[in-house]
Amino acid sequence: MKIKQYRTQFIKELSPLYDAYEAESFFYLILEDKHKLRQIDLALNHELTFTNSDLTAWSSFLAQLKKEVPVQYLIGKTNFYGLYFEVNDNVLIPRPETEELVEWIISENVKSANPRKIKILDIGTGSGCIAITLAKNIPHAEVYAxxxxxxxxxxxxxxxxxxxxxxxxxxxxxxELEQLKSDFDIIVSNPPYVRNLEKQEIRKNVLDYEPHLALFVDDNDALIFYKKIAELAQVNLLENGQLYFEINQYLGKEMIELLENMNFRNIDLRKDIYSNDRMIKGNI
Incomplete structure (x- = not known):
């Protein structure tokens, strides 16, 4: 079967669950990963075909996608800030919003022509996307996670x-930590922050397949991780140290109050590309 013909069939079969743009993006992600073919290759050669064994493999991918298994888990990797990361059901799939948080940190810490060494701690690293991307893009950083x-x-x-x-x-x-074993210039965290009351907003492909340990907090103690990490930062951030968080979009006001009450300075709450309160920074 011609690949172009199969693409149309693939998108149609996923249409009850995904819009055409998303289904097409799945198709090209799998095509590049499994066949080393890109969209441009298919555009330039309409005669490219799948073998019967190829079609059997694609039927399996399609069946998994119909169960709403994340496509990133199917191919075992995802792109984050221009880097590839292995992902599986033990880690969250990195999000574009987290790329914005990383960009914020990088933009504020890659300035000096002769920068001093800095120490960064990523708390709740998961796939390592934050820590690794910072290590890759801030050459003078010593990174822990x-x-x-x-x-x-x-x-x-x-x-x-x-x-x-x-x-x-x-x-x-x-x-369970009373204090950290070292002091840091930057502490960053994207901790669990989705309340149980918000589960109805979560898509099935996230709710059924991504690790709940990294996602959810109790409705009555939604800021538990932020409080603890801010307490550690009070002790273990160096003078003028920076604390960065990715946050629950509904709790921006509460996060400002939390940091203010703990005497953090220069508090800056920022929105993500979807205009949701998503990132906050404070200095010690």
């Missing part, structure tokens, strides 16, 4: 090797 999940850290370590950066990974539960 912690997570409560051993399997997530195994994934993050592979991602650091694949992206050729040095990051020190540690297995720790941040809620």
């Amino acid at each position: 912690i997570d409560v999940s051993k399997k997530a850290l195994e994934t993050a370590k592979r991602n650091a090797i694949n992206n050729k950066v040095d990051v020190t990974f540690m297995l720790k539960n941040v809620l």
Whole structure:
């Protein structure tokens, strides 16, 4: 069967669940990963075909997508800030909003022609996307990362090797830490922040397949991770140190109050590309 013909069939079969643009993006992600063919290749050669064994494999992909398994898990990787990261059901799939947080940190810390060494800690690293991207783009940074999940850290370590950066990974539960063993110039975290009351807003492909440990917090203590990390930052951030968070879009006001009450300065709440309150920074 001609690949162009199969593409039309593929998009049509997914149409009850996904719009045509999203279904087409899935098609080209799989096509490039499994066949090393890009959209431009198909545009230039309409006669490209799938073999019967190819069609069998694609039927399996289609069946999984109909169950709303994330396409990133099917191909085992995703792109984040121009880097490729292995992803699996032990880690969250990195989001564009998190790229914005990373861009904010990089833009504020790649300025001096002769920068001094800085130490960065990423709390709840998951796939390692934040820590690794910062290590890749801030050459004068010494980067550390912690997570409560051993399997997530195994994934993050592979991602650091694949992206050729040095990051020190540690297995720790941040809620059990009294203090950190070192001081840092920057502490960053994208902790669990989705309340159970917001589950109805979460798509099935996230709710059914991504790790709940990294997603959800109790409705009555939604800022539990932020409070704890801010407490640690009070002790372990160096003078003029920076604390960055990705946050729940509905809790921007509460996050400002939290940081103000803990004597952080220069508090800056920013919106993401979707105009949701998504990132906040404070200085110690």
